[in-house]
Amino acid sequence: MGKKVLIVGSGLIARFHARAVNASGNLELAGFCDTFMPESARKASAEFGGGAWGGLDAALEESGAGMVSVATASGGHDEAVKAAAAHRVPVLVEKPLSITTARIDELIAACRATSTPLGCIFQTRWTDEFLEAKRKVENGELGRITYAGVRIPWWRGDEYYTKSSWHGTWAVDGGGALMNQSIHMIDWLTALMPEVVEVKAFAATLAHPMEAEDTVSAAILFKGGALGGVYATTASFPGRGKMLEITGTAGTLEVTDAVTGASRPDQLEYEGHLRCFEAFAGSLDSGAPYPVPGEEARKSVSLIERIYESGGLRRNMV
Numbered sequence: 001m002g003k004k005v006l007i008v009g010s011g012l013i014a015r016f017h018a019r020a021v022n023a024s025g026n027l028e029l030a031g032f033c034d035t036f037m038p039e040s041a042r043k044a045s046a047e048f049g050g051g052a053w054g055g056l057d058a059a060l061e062e063s064g065a066g067m068v069s070v071a072t073a074s075g076g077h078d079e080a081v082k083a084a085a086a087h088r089v090p091v092l093v094e095k096p097l098s099i100t101t102a103r104i105d106e107l108i109a110a111c112r113a114t115s116t117p118l119g120c121i122f123q124t125r126w127t128d129e130f131l132e133a134k135r136k137v138e139n140g141e142l143g144r145i146t147y148a149g150v151r152i153p154w155w156r157g158d159e160y161y162t163k164s165s166w167h168g169t170w171a172v173d174g175g176g177a178l179m180n181q182s183i184h185m186i187d188w189l190t191a192l193m194p195e196v197v198e199v200k201a202f203a204a205t206l207a208h209p210m211e212a213e214d215t216v217s218a219a220i221l222f223k224g225g226a227l228g229g230v231y232a233t234t235a236s237f238p239g240r241g242k243m244l245e246i247t248g249t250a251g252t253l254e255v256t257d258a259v260t261g262a263s264r265p266d267q268l269e270y271e272g273h274l275r276c277f278e279a280f281a282g283s284l285d286s287g288a289p290y291p292v293p294g295e296e297a298r299k300s301v302s303l304i305e306r307i308y309e310s311g312g313l314r315r316n317m318v
């Protein structure tokens with residue numbers, strides 16, 4: 001029997017966590033905890049196995065979990081991470097780790113105080129495309145990098161926002177197209193490029209009945225002088241593949257993916273989560289570093305905050 005995983009949250013992505021755990025030879029499903037909708041945890045455990053809890057302390061005490069994965073709405077991550085840290089159970093959290101850098105700092109401190117490992121789920125970090133891009137950049141194969149940019153021209157219908165209690169809200173989603181959908185590519189950009197020195201951005205809500213932005217256009221100056229850009233939207237019908245471009249004096253890399261996920265989040269595959277979960281669990285056993293600890297996950301949210309700030313967006317959140 002493998003390490004027992006308690007999944008906190010029981011919505012769409014929690015089901016991908018459960019599929020990943022059940023597909024892994026090294027992990028075992030302890031069950032689901034949903035403080036927001038306990039009935040939903042019961043339904044998920046009936047479908048995937050394990051127990052069901054409506055309270056975090058009871059779930060952590062009774063489930064025998066050796067690892068927690070957090071799959072609540074983004075603004076609900078903090079409560080789960082703090083409970084896991086208090087119980088000293090290693091915790092792997094959906095992106096974004098939390099919805100502001102101030103809140104992320106609190107989570108990092110809470111986990112550090114009890115020596116609890118903290119990781120963030122960016123499952124596209126294990127793709128061949130990302131690993132190849134990382135190798136090329138680290139080996140200097142592109143020469144002096146002159147420009148690095150990401151484009152995420154996705155589409156969500158109005159119902160994505162109107163039927164959810166939290167999508168596109170500042171208080172729980174922490175933003176719109178940038179914080180929710182585009183953060184995977186922002187993560188790539190901040191993982192591959194040096195520190196961001198300056199950001200000039202526009203952000204707007206052009207197409208959907210939502211509180212936060214559905215379209216962002218930003219220009220970036222990186223340490224060392226390279227320029228960069230971000231175009232992120234959920235207002236580009238019918239949705240196209242996302243793109244990363246890094247170019248320099250000796251070469252260019254361009255990654256363009258298929259349309260998967262652009263318009264149908266339910267069509268995600270669980271294999272990315274499986275690699276991510278096994279890497280985190282493996283790091284607990286071997287002591288090898290997990291590639292996206294709290295400090296690394298902070299970088300994407302920091303750039304997003306700077307884009308919002310430059311774009312003149314006011315965030316009504318604690």
Ligand SMILES: NC(=O)c1ccc[n+]([C@@H]2O[C@H](COP(=O)([O-])OP(=O)(O)OC[C@H]3O[C@@H](n4cnc5c(N)ncnc54)[C@H](O)[C@@H]3O)[C@@H](O)[C@H]2O)c1
Nearest residue numbers: 009010011012013014036037071072073074076094095096
């Ligand atoms: N890695 C990926 O590719 C990927 C894809 C989709 C979602 N996500 C992330 O997973 C998380 C959950 O997204 P989802 O699509 O499963 O959402 P969902 O709406 O399907 O499920 C949300 C879950 O959180 C609970 N919840 C709802 N509102 C809450 C609130 N205000 N406070 C606390 N809990 C609340 C619900 O009971 C439910 O268990 C988000 O952080 C999202 O960014 C990641």
